[in-house]
Amino acid sequence: xxxxxxxxxxxxxxxxxxxxxxxxxxxxxxxxxVAPFGYSLVDTxxxxxxxxxxxxxxxxxxxxxxxxxxxxxxxxxxxxxxAHAENDTPGAHAGESTPDAPDAPDAxxxxxxxxxxxxxxxxxx
Amino acid sequence: MDLSGQxxxxxxxxxxxxxVAVLLTRVExxxxxxxxxxxxVYGDETGHAVQHKPSGITRWLTTVDHKDIGMLYGxxxxxxxxxxxxAVLIMRTELADPAATLIEAGFYNGxxxxxxxxxxxxxxxxIIAAFSNYFVPLLIGADDMAFPxxxxxxxxxxxxxxxxxxxxxxxxxxxxxxTSWTMYTPLSIEQTHAATxxxxxxLHLTGVSATMGAINFIATIFTERGDxxxxxxxxxxxxxxxxxxxxxxxxxxLLGSAxxxxxxxxxxxxxxxxxxxxxxxxxxxLFWFFGHPEVYIxxxxxxxxxxxxxxxxxxxxxxxxxFVVYSTLAIGVLSFGVWAHHMFSTGIDPRVxxxxxxxxxxxxxxxxxxxxxxxxxxxxxxxxxxxxxxxCIGFVSNFIIxxxxxxxxxxxxxxxxxxxxxxxxxxxHYIVMGAIAFAGFAGLYYWYPIFTGKMxxxxxxxxxxxxxxxxxxxxxxxxxxxxxxxxxxxxxxYTFDAGIVNLDVITxxxxxxxxxxxxxxxxxxxxxxxxxxxxxxxxDVGEDPWGLEDSTLYGREFEWHRNRLRTAVAxxxxxxxxxxxxxxx
Numbered sequence: 021x022x023x024x025x026x027x028x029x030x031x032x033x034x035x036x037x038x039x040x041x042x043x044x045x046x047x048x049x050x051x052x053x054v055a056p057f058g059y060s061l062v063d064t065x066x067x068x069x070x071x072x073x074x075x076x077x078x079x080x081x082x083x084x085x086x087x088x089x090x091x092x093x094x095x096x097x098x099x100x101x102x103a104h105a106e107n108d109t110p111g112a113h114a115g116e117s118t119p120d121a122p123d124a125p126d127a128x129x130x131x132x133x134x135x136x137x138x139x140x141x142x143x144x145x
Numbered sequence: 146m147d148l149s150g151q152x153x154x155x156x157x158x159x160x161x162x163x164x165v166a167v168l169l170t171r172v173e174x175x176x177x178x179x180x181x182x183x184x185x186v187y188g189d190e191t192g193h194a195v196q197h198k199p200s201g202i203t204r205w206l207t208t209v210d211h212k213d214i215g216m217l218y219g220x221x222x223x224x225x226x227x228x229x230x231x232a233v234l235i236m237r238t239e240l241a242d243p244a245a246t247l248i249e250a251g252f253y254n255g256x257x258x259x260x261x262x263x264x265x266x267x268x269x270x271x272i273i274a275a276f277s278n279y280f281v282p283l284l285i286g287a288d289d290m291a292f293p294x295x296x297x298x299x300x301x302x303x304x305x306x307x308x309x310x311x312x313x314x315x316x317x318x319x320x321x322x323x324t325s326w327t328m329y330t331p332l333s334i335e336q337t338h339a340a341t342x343x344x345x346x347x348l349h350l351t352g353v354s355a356t357m358g359a360i361n362f363i364a365t366i367f368t369e370r371g372d373x374x375x376x377x378x379x380x381x382x383x384x385x386x387x388x389x390x391x392x393x394x395x396x397x398x399l400l401g402s403a404x405x406x407x408x409x410x411x412x413x414x415x416x417x418x419x420x421x422x423x424x425x426x427x428x429x430x431l432f433w434f435f436g437h438p439e440v441y442i443x444x445x446x447x448x449x450x451x452x453x454x455x456x457x458x459x460x461x462x463x464x465x466x467x468f469v470v471y472s473t474l475a476i477g478v479l480s481f482g483v484w485a486h487h488m489f490s491t492g493i494d495p496r497v498x499x500x501x502x503x504x505x506x507x508x509x510x511x512x513x514x515x516x517x518x519x520x521x522x523x524x525x526x527x528x529x530x531x532x533x534x535x536x537c538i539g540f541v542s543n544f545i546i547x548x549x550x551x552x553x554x555x556x557x558x559x560x561x562x563x564x565x566x567x568x569x570x571x572x573x574h575y576i577v578m579g580a581i582a583f584a585g586f587a588g589l590y591y592w593y594p595i596f597t598g599k600m601x602x603x604x605x606x607x608x609x610x611x612x613x614x615x616x617x618x619x620x621x622x623x624x625x626x627x628x629x630x631x632x633x634x635x636x637x638x639y640t641f642d643a644g645i646v647n648l649d650v651i652t653x654x655x656x657x658x659x660x661x662x663x664x665x666x667x668x669x670x671x672x673x674x675x676x677x678x679x680x681x682x683x684x685d686v687g688e689d690p691w692g693l694e695d696s697t698l699y700g701r702e703f704e705w706h707r708n709r710l711r712t713a714v715a716x717x718x719x720x721x722x723x724x725x726x727x728x729x730x
Contacts, residue, residue: 033467033468033471034471036468036471036472037471037475037511040479040508040510040511043503043506043507043510044503044504047499047500047503051499051500055496057494057495060496063497064496066494066496066497066500067496067497067499067500070482070497070500070501071503073482074478074479074482074504074507077478077481077482078475078478078479081475081477081478082474085470085471085474086471088376089376089377091376092375092376093377095375096375096377096378
């Protein structure tokens with residue numbers, strides 16, 4: 021495993037889950053400080069557990085999924101592949117035209133519009 | 146009739162059914178297609194023989210091929226969709242005027258129960274399983290599912306489940322279950338209908354089926370991926386199926402346990418959920434601990450379909466792919482921490498209630514992140530308004546309305562006002578119909594060329610979309626307004642104190658909702674006609690029906706499709722290929 025598996029880019033990707041974590045944390049602090057209904061051992065414990073358990077669960081899952089994805093990317097980069105997380109056609113090369121053109125479906129029946137030239141630029145996150 | 150007579154009749158019926166089965170297996174023309182046993186995308190097949198599937202209905206009854214099972218799931222889900230749709234059309238017709246003019250209230254309750262259960266358990270979950278069975282192995286480069294036979298068993302548990310759930314309508318003299326889909330106690334314990342017991346047993350079967358399927362998908366995605374598929378380039382649809390399967394694994398067994406306890410309460414005098422025993426609130430906690438994740442079980446894969454299909458017609462890849470992946474996982478975890486937001490008005494401790502509100506607010510973020518990703522993917526893209534794209538855009542639009550109305554409901558004070566009104570019905574129907582069904586149909590149209598080899602008719606498809614879009618928004622916007630006016634849910638009749646609200650306004654809004662429901666029904670008829678007719682008479686598609694081959698958006702499933710076309714075996718040949726080198730004598 022690379023020592024810098026959680027590099028800046030990975031941390032940026034994971035930020036999407038930091039926001040709900042922060043919201044839960046905000047409410048943990050708020051409910052600890054402000055208790056209009058008072059504190060009671062059982063109810064306050066349940067109240068806090070309902071916030072803390074999802075917080076921990078989300079943090080753990082985010083950590084391990086982030087680690088798995090970052091390590092997989094690192095391996096791909098080592099192999100010299102393009103590290104496109106969203107590359108759903110491994111092995112397909114952008115812009116490589118196919119010699120035999122596909123059958124154009126009947127315009128009155130098929131839904132396929134004329135094959136417009138699609139962008140092959142990738143939107144890296 | 147004495148016992149021996151009954152036994153003789155039973156044996157006779159068994160022999161008769163075997164005879165029917167034998168007769169059916171001799172019917173040869175069941176429009177079987179693709180004689181290949183499976184289509185390995187990247188030549189992973191080790192055998193060189195063409196292994197023919199059995200012809201006729203035997204193929205469908207004995208298949209363990211993930212694609213065939215996907216088709217079975219799809220056919221089953223569509224039948225259920227029609228059933229649930231007809232039920233709601235009768236209900237909406239009844240609600241067009243305040244009195245019980247068409248059907249009596251008890252039958253209305255039966256239809257309401259059947260509509261909810263059918264659409265969630267018999268249409269929603271199976272139509273997702275149709276896509277996942279057919280395409281996940283193709284998308285991850287697997288030969289088949291990890292456990293093909295368990296896959297088949299999981300499907301075959303569903304038809305008996307459906308028959309049990311619908312038993313109250315199918316068996317003469319038996320009144321349908323009237324518990325609503327939530328089966329709240331003590332009503333569901335005290336109701337003496339035998340149909341309710343059968344419905345609970347049927348639900349249990351569908352739960353077992355969903356759990357078996359989920360285990361299969363988790364095993365498949367973890368262990369059967371091709372060499373070139375890793376966690377970094379796993380497609381978004383498979384990610385959502387993996388997350389959904391995880392939710393099923395934790396949610397459905399709980400539902401099964403709760404259903405058994407309810408059956409025991411009904412039939413054996415236990416007191417799990419009685420007022421003097423474990424309390425009806427225990428049922429609500431157990432039910433919603435399953436029920437809320439169920440909402441995300443239903444919505445995550447459709448989100449995956451939209452995330453997969455929408456970029457194809459935006460001319461660019463999904464913006465912020467990993468944001469969508471991580472937010473999917475976040476929804477998966479947090480969905481188990483919000484169940485009591487369905488129970489704000491039950492009198493649970495206000496401190497506990499506040500925690501559920503907080504997590505409900507937090508879970509809105511991942512959903513919003515996805516929405517912005519879809520919009521950003523379209524931004525500055527080369528948009529092609531094909532039918533699948535229209536359904537994706539419709540999904541995003543409806544999902545925003547459904548989502549924002551849900552954020553309001555997450556706030557306790559607002560929920561206390563709107564609880565059990567049509568506002569809630571409008572909110573979740575914007576999600577289940579406006580979003581989930583729209584995404585499902587985006588998938589059906591997008592992959593139609595793959596599972597039929599034909600192309601549908603464009604004009605009819607677009608007519609279907611617009612009928613649905615207008616119908617959905619008419620129906621469910623009217624419901625949101627009805628909720629603001631205080632119209633309660635689950636009532637067959639309605640009347641109001643003129644000092645509070647004008648009955649004419651309520652009636653008019655109900656009529657608008659009914660009109661919308663009929664537009665949706667008409668759109669569905671157009672869709673069925675289009676799909677069936679095109680399947681028989683549509684033009685054969687080529688390798689690249691969507692014109693994506695020269696881009697980076699072609700997709701592994703269409704690579705498989707291309708491969709299948711290029712290696713197609715002419716059918717009609719009688720000759721078996723010898724694989725063992727022949728027999729030299």
